[in-house]
Amino acid sequence: MRILAINPWIVDFAAYDFWLKPYGFLVLLTYLKQKNIEIDYIDCLDKKIKKDNLGRGKYYWQIIPKPEILKDIPRKFKRYGISIEEFKLKIKDKKPDLILITSSMTYWYLGIKEVEKILKENFNSLPKILGGVYPMLVPEHAKKTFPSFYIFSSSLEKFFSFLNIPFDNYQFYTTLPAYENFYNNLDYVVLRTSWGCPFNCSFCAIKKLFPSFLRLPKKKTVDFILKYYQKGIKNFVLYDDAFLYPQEEAKELLKEIKKLNLDVKIHTPNALHLRFLDQELAYLLKECGFFNPHFGLETLNPTLQKKWGDKVNKEELIRSIKYLKKAGFKEGEFSVYLLLGFPQQDLEELKKDIEFLHHQGVKVSLAEYSPTPGTKLFENYRKELEEPLLHNNSIFYFFNKKLKEIFEIKNFTRQLNKKFYQ
Ligand code: SF4
Structure with missing residues (x-):
């Protein structure tokens, strides 16, 4: 099985890489790799324009339209991370059987919307699973907002049985990410x-x-x-x-x-x-x-x-x-x-x-x-x-x-x- 795994953009008024990595997702992907699953990984946040000597840094960003509900906030709304074109280029030659998308803050779900839109154009018929913090905290909102995704908001056992892959709770949580499989450069x-x-x-x-x-x-x-x-x-x-x-x-x-x-x-x-x-x-x-x-x-x-x-x-x-x-x-x-x-x-x-x-x-x-x-x-x-x-x-x-x-x-x-x- 080949999985395309995506960490979506942050869309917000402000964002900074204060040592931000999708940790649980990287543990999951490392665990899957140990089970001989092939993974193509895209971290939409993997683009910084400035770094300090502690590894933190400013993300590349582009201004995007402000959602109606936030129109009175006197600040610019931005998408942080790689550009849409770079994302499209990264998925161009991928041939996955399944797509996994992670999430973090509930209020960043519009970043997942951007991912969803592009995936529809490219992998419309493939199964897509959305997991991470957002659907765990607001599952009903996630189901309503992403009807074409399988929403994973409960136990890992269910997720692994869906994939038909054996799951061991202790082995999973004692896994540490193998970063070299997912990032070319690490600060x-x-x-x-x-x-x-x-x-x-x-x-x-x-x-x-x-x-x-x-x-x-x-x-x-x-x-x-x-x-x-x-x-x-x-x-x-x-x-x-x-x-x-x-x-x-x-x-x-x-x-x-x-x-x-x-x-x-x-x-x-x-x-x-x-x-x-x-x-x-x-x-x-x-x-x-x-x-x-x-x-x-x-x-x-x-x-x-x-x-x-x-x-x-x-x-x-x-x-x-x-x-x-x-x-x-x-x-x-x-x-x-x-x-x-x-x-x-x-x-x-x-x-x-x-x-x-x-x-x-x-x-x-x-x-x-x-x-x-x-x-x-x-x-x-x-x-x-x-x-x-x-x-x-x-x-x-x-x-x-x-x-x-x-x-x-x-x-x-x-x-x-x-x-x-x-
Ligand atoms: S429960 Fe309290 S002490 Fe524990 S992580 Fe949350 S804020 Fe910190």
Whole structure:
């Protein structure tokens, strides 16, 4: 069997390659390849015009018409990644038996529409399967919007039995992507050493996407890092949602990575848990090359902390800052995420929290809030946000009356963070 596998374009007001790879899709394709399935892979995002020394970068983009529902947003709407012509050229000589399309954010589904249109012209009679986060979170919308696609929104067992390929859950989730089969050039590699998270925060859809928790065998992770280091990769990006959990297993893994003694940078865009950090772990993070480690905080308001999932409190934050500094992370060399723009947010309180964190030597990364389908907080918006384009975190706060204050907070945070480099 020969499969054409496609990671569609992002269509949005803004997009940047903050180490963005369709990780689950690459695991799936690697697994299929191990079962002797032939794969032709197209990543529509594989075109950048500028890169930084950490592997991140600006995508090539083209302005496209704004959807009617977003017409009042005073920003340009763009398609990010390769051009339509480049895509057509890539599929020109392909002779697949089946087409797989993945997806990510629900509000990027118009990128899949572009793919659908071209596939109709070229492979109209072939079966096409759409999977990934979008149909898992809003299956009914996906079915309605893509009637010619088979929508895969449930268990992997069903998907594999549809393809008539044997499936082993453990083998699947302990597979790490074989990037060399899918990319000619790599600026970084993404990996997971675990799947899932022990918490269940009310703004996060993790339980819907991966309800249980599983850690990969240490040897797999260590071999993977070594393999790509030997291929010249210096930036490794952890997609784990709970890398430090359980602590003892995280320590064992980090000790193995430390033994490799590699000159690498390890990034944690999905955040680490402050609650699980102790002094030994802080030393290990420093010694293994964790670069500007990010931690999930979201808010310093104790009532909201409890209400949203009770994953951290101020005491744990202060304790962790001490551990990190003692381990050798200087002021401004570690960050916390704070949520910005959620309804009824007290922006004065947020500003004070940002100041407090700055004085503790912590860099603040503001994560723009938007309600994610499948989360408790989304329930309050179910009716208003039926259209996935409105789930977009770069526009959610445009509906917020405190637009000016939100821009001021962003600017204020930027200025404070800059001070760490002066
Ligand atoms: S701790 Fe992070 S990954 Fe886990 S449920 Fe909360 S937000 Fe999601």
